[in-house]
Amino acid sequence: MKALLKSMIFLSIVSALLTISLLTVSADQQETNIRIGVVPTSESINVGSEGDFTVYNKETGEVLFTGTNSSVEATLVSTGEVQTNYRLQTAWTTSETAKNEWVELAESEGYATYTEEYNGGWRLYIGEFSVDAPWGERDAFRTEVIEKGLAGSDSFWKIVTINEGTSAIQLDYNGETVTTEDHVVLESDQGIVSIDGERYRGVAEIGFNSSNTLAGINELPIEEYLKGVVPHELPPVPYGEMEAQKSQAVAARTYSFANLGKRSSDGYDLLPTTSDQVYGGYDAEHPISSQAVDETKGVVATHDGELITAVYHSTSGGHTANNEDVWNSDPVPYLRGVPDSQRGKAFEHVPTLEVFKNSANPTSLRASKNGDFESDWSRYHRWNFEWSPEEISQVLSGYYDTDVGEVYEINVLERSSSGRVYEIEYVTENGTFYEYKDRIRWSLPYINADGNESVLLSTLFFIEPVEYDDGSVGFKAYGGGWGHGVGLAQTGAVGMAEKGKNYEEILKHYYQGIDLETLY
Numbered sequence: 001m002k003a004l005l006k007s008m009i010f011l012s013i014v015s016a017l018l019t020i021s022l023l024t025v026s027a028d029q030q031e032t033n034i035r036i037g038v039v040p041t042s043e044s045i046n047v048g049s050e051g052d053f054t055v056y057n058k059e060t061g062e063v064l065f066t067g068t069n070s071s072v073e074a075t076l077v078s079t080g081e082v083q084t085n086y087r088l089q090t091a092w093t094t095s096e097t098a099k100n101e102w103v104e105l106a107e108s109e110g111y112a113t114y115t116e117e118y119n120g121g122w123r124l125y126i127g128e129f130s131v132d133a134p135w136g137e138r139d140a141f142r143t144e145v146i147e148k149g150l151a152g153s154d155s156f157w158k159i160v161t162i163n164e165g166t167s168a169i170q171l172d173y174n175g176e177t178v179t180t181e182d183h184v185v186l187e188s189d190q191g192i193v194s195i196d197g198e199r200y201r202g203v204a205e206i207g208f209n210s211s212n213t214l215a216g217i218n219e220l221p222i223e224e225y226l227k228g229v230v231p232h233e234l235p236p237v238p239y240g241e242m243e244a245q246k247s248q249a250v251a252a253r254t255y256s257f258a259n260l261g262k263r264s265s266d267g268y269d270l271l272p273t274t275s276d277q278v279y280g281g282y283d284a285e286h287p288i289s290s291q292a293v294d295e296t297k298g299v300v301a302t303h304d305g306e307l308i309t310a311v312y313h314s315t316s317g318g319h320t321a322n323n324e325d326v327w328n329s330d331p332v333p334y335l336r337g338v339p340d341s342q343r344g345k346a347f348e349h350v351p352t353l354e355v356f357k358n359s360a361n362p363t364s365l366r367a368s369k370n371g372d373f374e375s376d377w378s379r380y381h382r383w384n385f386e387w388s389p390e391e392i393s394q395v396l397s398g399y400y401d402t403d404v405g406e407v408y409e410i411n412v413l414e415r416s417s418s419g420r421v422y423e424i425e426y427v428t429e430n431g432t433f434y435e436y437k438d439r440i441r442w443s444l445p446y447i448n449a450d451g452n453e454s455v456l457l458s459t460l461f462f463i464e465p466v467e468y469d470d471g472s473v474g475f476k477a478y479g480g481g482w483g484h485g486v487g488l489a490q491t492g493a494v495g496m497a498e499k500g501k502n503y504e505e506i507l508k509h510y511y512q513g514i515d516l517e518t519l520y
């Protein structure tokens with residue numbers, strides 16, 4: 001009964017993994033500011049402006065410095081112990097009751113626990129291993145806690161840094177030094193500030209993240225923020241189709257509003273990377289992208305009156321994915337896998353191995369003129385990669401942090417309805433290893449042109465052994481798409497726009513059953 005109770009609690013936790021703090025849309029919604037952690041963690045940050053600026057204490061309003069066309073150097077001053085360990089992330093939950101029950105059960109078994117505020121809830125960690133701990137030791141621990149119902153098969157190791165001391169900011173400008181434990185803000189009369197040499201609209205703020213190191217934060221109105229997002233997420237050159245740009249603007253705006261407060265424990269809302277949305281600030285802006293933002297001002301996508309989770313990716317490979325087939329979450333009605341729009345709505349259009357193998361020039365930008373919408377626009381619509389015997393051993397050994405030796409077999413054990421790999425098995429000289437869903441891309445990186453490992457482009461692939469003249473065996477993957485595959489396919493949107501579809505039609509294809517509403 002105790003084991004069953006543990007399993008029930010754990011399942012109730014993981015069922016919330018995709019839950020995002022959604023805003024209910026109201027007619028009097030006002031445009032608001034958003035906070036971006038453009039420098040998520042650092043021990044020193046430089047802020048300034050090309051115009052006149054003022055630096056002040058955010059808590060007290062005290063003016064600390066004034067200047068013009070120059071910058072202020074901020075340095076972290078901290079005391080106390082900093083701990084960096086491997087911890088097993090088991091789940092994320094918005095339920096404080098579930099969190100407390102899980103902690104109580106784990107600690108009753110004698111395990112170290114740690115909870116971290118994240119996205120309006122808590123990440124749950126179990127175990128505490130040094131960064132030098134061998135993979136075998138950590139894997140045995142992971143197996144143990146899974147068997148006890150305290151983690152799931154999707155749990156993964158993460159290096160977590162905890163600063164248990166106090167931190168302060170030392171500011172240096174024109175030979176003067178000021179130290180404060182409060183956040184500081186730089187405002188410019190131009191409305192343009194710099195953070196570590198990059199220019200942004202709005203204001204620059206220096207504060208502390210959850211690890212008590214410095215964070216460089218850009219705060220600005222959401223519409224201005226989007227002008228630095230859209231050209232990075234869907235570059236107007238060559239993807240200048242205005243209706244596609246508008247669909248990207250609406251998706252990015254919806255994501256922004258739905259995720260306000262997502263990273264509040266670190267002092268900001270979003271990161272400027274693919275972890276959230278790629279944001280390049282003032283210098284990234286482009287007239288086409290800015291026009292798309294302006295012409296869709298305030299427009300967001302909703303479902304049942306709430307903002308949707310407007311996730312998107314580069315290239316679907318011909319068929320998008322159900323959210324639960326990629327992440328550990330309950331099915332979301334508008335995040336259903338759909339074929340490329342031109343191919344209709346039948347699942348028989350899910351790509352097969354033969355389709356992938358017989359694609360002409362699989363890495364060409366315009367691989368198939370008579371194909372689906374995105375094949376004309378993405379060179380990653382079809383791709384392939386081959387690993388030598390030495391390379392496949394190298395990448396798997398690196399991922400599992402142990403010498404796997406010779407790799408005998410790579411077996412796809414299960415696929416989702418979109419054709420994506422759901423579970424994979426690696427049979428090696430020194431054991432059999434498994435991975436699931438989107439984590440598979442990290443377990444099977446390819447070797448890029450620089451000789452470095454890169455995350456596999458998608459889980460929409462087939463993999464076969466390749467026998468060499470000396471009898472050794474490597475592996476070759478035939479794949480399609482780039483990214484997780486859920487929601488809007490950006491290059492597919494460009495193809496739809498080119499063929500006359502407007503941004504509303506594009507969004508309602510990739511997000512099933514949604515409405516478009518105007519917040520302000």
